[in-house]
Amino acid sequence: MATEGFRALDEKSLVEYIKATPSLCSKLGNQLDDLQIKEVGDGNLNFVYIVIGSAGSFVIKQQALPYIRCIGESWPMTKERAYFEAVTLKEHGRWCPDRVPEVYHFDRTMSLIAMRYLEPPHIILRKGLIAGVEYPLLAEHMSEYMSRTLFCTSLLYHSTTVHRQAVAEFCGNLELCRLTEQVVFSDPYKESQYNRWTSPYLDRDAEAVREDNALKLEVAELKSMFCERAQALIHGDLHTGSVMVTHDSTQVIDPEFAVYGPMGFDIGAFIGNLILAFFSQDGHADPVNDRKAYKQWILRMIEDTWNLFQKKFTTLWDEHKDGSGEAYLSAVYNNPELFLLAQRKYMKDLLHDSLGFGAAKMIRRIVGVAHVEDFESIHDASKRAYCERRALEFAKMLLKERRRFQTINEVVLAIQDLPS
């Protein structure tokens, strides 16, 4: 916390900060007398304050600690992550303003971002999935967000000059990348003090993950791809806890893990977390609601998300094929048959990457350090272990055999065909 000029704000000093910041005063219509301030951070990385005045509102997110609270000072983290989060919110917002909260103010010294307050009834998507709520526009919106942000920050859209400059900048977000590398691609596959699982039920399952040679070979390939391949500006943590929803709104938040990385890491994170939500449903079933219909809705969302993503992404590619993107120059990919072949190959590879990363994200949520509320909220440990084991087995198969799936429909059919 020795950073020059930085001080962690509390509710009182936050008001002083707002008063001294014209852009924030202006967002509140300069009505600062009766501000309601509420701290709503999840306790992992940041303090989050909701600030509501009589004439306006916003959220203030400040990275209060140079380390992650849940793990303690042994895991140092730079406060510069606020910078990468702000830059990414702006960049992704530029390409998909309807799905990303607007940034009103960024203070690099204070590691502080002021952005749109996502008013009630916005809730974290994960909580909605646990509650069994359907969001009719979810696949439409998420496919829009992913297709636009990933396409427009890739070499399909911009020149290699722009790309290498942007890649260089985001190489600076290395500490959060290292966290991803460790918790997603390494810790679950070895003994680690941070790993945990529903014990004793899954003791043997966790051990089996650590002893699965074929699985570890595939994970190595994905880890190298994550570390080496600067395909697009990815959100970097696109699970269902990074999405806020209402019946007709979908907003993607918290891109502090952003980096130029493989597109499949984002798509896989979202789809993988939907699959986790699917497998958790049996633990939330009760006599009133057996969740069977809801499980089918989740599967439909998985299928629709990928299929709509594919459609929107290739449509963007069609629209911009004569633009400044340099991966497929129009003078080279100049006949419709070849162009279509190129798109099909690209999308098939991207599906396989997405399934691989999605499976890796599922595994780490069951036997790694950070679990998901979908399962954690199942209080009966044996029931929770049953749900987690089914998810884990499916994820292991998916990671190892991802290349045999030609469409997302085949993946959904594989889930439906599982014995219960």
Added chain:
Amino acid sequence: MATEGFRALDEKSLVEYIKATPSLCSKLGNQLDDLQIKEVGDGNLNFVYIVIGSAGSFVIKQQALPYIRCIGESWPMTKERAYFEAVTLKEHGRWCPDRVPEVYHFDRTMSLIAMRYLEPPHIILRKGLIAGVEYPLLAEHMSEYMSRTLFCTSLLYHSTTVHRQAVAEFCGNLELCRLTEQVVFSDPYKESQYNRWTSPYLDRDAEAVREDNALKLEVAELKSMFCERAQALIHGDLHTGSVMVTHDSTQVIDPEFAVYGPMGFDIGAFIGNLILAFFSQDGHADPVNDRKAYKQWILRMIEDTWNLFQKKFTTLWDEHKDGSGEAYLSAVYNNPELFLLAQRKYMKDLLHDSLGFGAAKMIRRIVGVAHVEDFESIHDASKRAYCERRALEFAKMLLKERRRFQTINEVVLAIQDLPS
């Protein structure tokens, strides 16, 4: 040339520069009275002066123009490439000092590098290959250079922190990367004012390259890999003109195209240029020397280079498997069977990458802007075209079918099996 403080040196001002630079005076034993200075630049990118005194010598390389001479001012190039060349000479020299000339002095403002003079009988390897000279240590030395420089700048050797920082720096060498992207991966596959070939003999062959959908799909994959994948600090232009040799010395020069890129780009450049040398031999045969034995020697060099590379690279990996490299943590890849599987998979993928990039480098030397002296020195155009066509056909096959080759021996057999 408006860069502050920069001035292009001629022989006279070079002497003044040396006199004003203590490290250079010292290299000459402070004997500056009878300096012999010779300009030996190849006219493409740089001025190169050999400076020989009575008590010492060195080479001065200065990037004299902010654009490439052969193409003219329409193709602007930053002088900063001297910086990346100097950094790479030092970094590669750190890992493989016996195969990289020592840097004595670097002046960033002047875009000037002073380095070891590779005294006679050092000649450019390509010229030796055209003359039909065997270099008994060539495969041993080149495999040593490639294995050490590529391994030690990859995630097999260093942490992701070190890696991302180095990747960020080399993103700055984007103008030379763009040149590679254009001349290797784009121009040969479209109409371009820069393309040329042995006309009219190869008119139809050049057109066939531009109309080969399967080839263009594969080239797209390689281009994306080159632009996106930061696997190791590659030389970036490792053809047989970037290597100086004697009977027992091998020195790699001119890494101004260096970037963090796919390892296969370097390995492929070297092997692809050896294959070009092979196919050019029929054009150099005469009644005294039919070059048959020499062709077999080249094939042996191709085979030995890869096989020795593979051996040295995996030996380095064995030695450093408990080190700071983060791609394959020893706690995860902790049993001998798994470790061996991981190495085999890595090397098989690397062979396929190398064959792909090698083939692309061959194609561009026959139908792209910059040709090789191996063919250019065959004065009979119809004989030259015959040699080039055989090389081109082999390269097209290799690029499209590279994944069916499990060993380099299979590649050599495929060359030997070609009808003459």
